[in-house]
Amino acid sequence: MNTKYILIVLGEPYSTFSEIIGKYFAKKRIIKKKIILIGNKNLLLGQLSKLNYVLKLNEILKIDDARRDIVNIINIEFKFKKIFDDVSKKSNNYIEKSFNTALDILKHNNNQSILINGPISKKTYLNKKFLGITEYLANKTSTKDELMLIYNDKLSVSPITTHVPIKYVTKKINKIKIIKHLIKINNFYKKIFNKKIYIAVLGLNPHCETVDKFSEEEKIIKPAITFLKNKGLKVNGPYPADTFFIKKNIKKYDVVIGMYHDQVLTPLKTLYNFKAINLTIGLPFVRISPDHGPNSKMLGKNKSDPASFFYAMKFIEKIK
Numbered sequence: 001m002n003t004k005y006i007l008i009v010l011g012e013p014y015s016t017f018s019e020i021i022g023k024y025f026a027k028k029r030i031i032k033k034k035i036i037l038i039g040n041k042n043l044l045l046g047q048l049s050k051l052n053y054v055l056k057l058n059e060i061l062k063i064d065d066a067r068r069d070i071v072n073i074i075n076i077e078f079k080f081k082k083i084f085d086d087v088s089k090k091s092n093n094y095i096e097k098s099f100n101t102a103l104d105i106l107k108h109n110n111n112q113s114i115l116i117n118g119p120i121s122k123k124t125y126l127n128k129k130f131l132g133i134t135e136y137l138a139n140k141t142s143t144k145d146e147l148m149l150i151y152n153d154k155l156s157v158s159p160i161t162t163h164v165p166i167k168y169v170t171k172k173i174n175k176i177k178i179i180k181h182l183i184k185i186n187n188f189y190k191k192i193f194n195k196k197i198y199i200a201v202l203g204l205n206p207h208c209e210t211v212d213k214f215s216e217e218e219k220i221i222k223p224a225i226t227f228l229k230n231k232g233l234k235v236n237g238p239y240p241a242d243t244f245f246i247k248k249n250i251k252k253y254d255v256v257i258g259m260y261h262d263q264v265l266t267p268l269k270t271l272y273n274f275k276a277i278n279l280t281i282g283l284p285f286v287r288i289s290p291d292h293g294p295n296s297k298m299l300g301k302n303k304s305d306p307a308s309f310f311y312a313m314k315f316i317e318k319i320k
Contacts, residue, residue, distance in 0.1 A: 003033055003286075003319055004112045005063055007105060009098045010039025011118030012125070013078060014085050016295040016304040018044050022053030023306040024313065025071060033316065034066040036105075038098050039118075040078040047083055051302050063105055063113075074101060084300040087121045095125055103140055106285045114316055115287045116309075119295070122163075131163035134280045137287060146282035147181055149188070149255075150265060151315065152272050157256045157264035158185060169260045170216065173204070178224040178257075185255055186233055188281050192319060197254035200244065201225055201237030204259040208240050216259075245271070274307035277315060286319070288312045 011017055021037075021044070037044070041059060048055055058070045066072040078094040099117070106113050117133060120126070130136040138146040149158045160181055161172045182199060189197045201224075204216040221238045228235045239249070241258065245267040250256070258264030268276060278289040290308035298304050 009117040017118035018047040020306040037073040041075045149279040199235040200253040203238035
């Protein structure tokens with residue numbers, strides 16, 4: 001990669017993301033890449049002012065005009081009456097324009113740009129059309145078999161199924177899906193970090209046991225692991241999820257694969273809090289989402305934890 005630009009879609013206009021942006025840029029930072037915010041300039045500056053943050057912005061129309069010594073912004077029109085307001089569907093067109101603007105840039109500069117998106121409301125923006133932004137962006141870019149990686153440099157996790165109701169998980173996992181999932185993660189680490197990783201795979205059932213005639217561990221997960229081992233991947237399992245996340249286990253591995261979302265995200269957040277970021281693997285570009293939602297209950301209170309966004313920027317600086 002030859003990354004020159006960091007595109008940051010501001011997302012839901014009534015989220016705590018503006019506060020987090022303010023906290024990050026409160027100190028002068030030396031950043032090698034050009035930062036381009038995509039969202040409404042006046043709303044952002046108004047929110048920052050209310051929170052006592054000052055941020056100088058260079059408004060541009062195209063990325064060729066972006067500067068490295070200042071934060072750039074491509075202004076997206078948004079009519080608002082209040083600086084802070086309730087999350088509603090009135091913001092949907094604005095959010096859509098923001099994403100479309102970023103995706104148009106990425107289409108022509110995908111080897112030079114990285115996308116960070118601020119949080120959105122799944123309920124009001126996605127409106128049950130997509131399980132999450134991971135799937136939304138995959139649809140926008142005609143991507144198949146996209147996957148979620150929650151990254152921390154000590155330990156990362158990835159669920160085979162994402163925002164799927166628990167009752168549907170067993171129908172969504174199979175040997176081929178697990179194989180493709182792990183190969184993509186292995187290739188991602190090789191490409192981005194030139195690193196050979198060790199992968200642990202969790203079982204589906206408690207203690208990897210079931211009284212049913214069909215065992216997902218025996219019929220699906222173990223055969224996938226055996227296949228991957230024969231292909232040269234450093235992978236072991238399946239491990240019982242209830243005892244896996246103890247120190248002596250996790251220090252042996254780089255990535256833990258779970259069968260469903262909360263099986264791996266809950267322990268990771270317990271271990272590292274907000275020092276993790278959500279990466280979508282499989283898109284034509286690197287996409288990062290700080291690991292927090294709109295957090296509307298804390299809107300305007302200046303109490304949000306910016307750690308995940310800080311971690312995202314730190315991660316990007318590692319990428320050439």
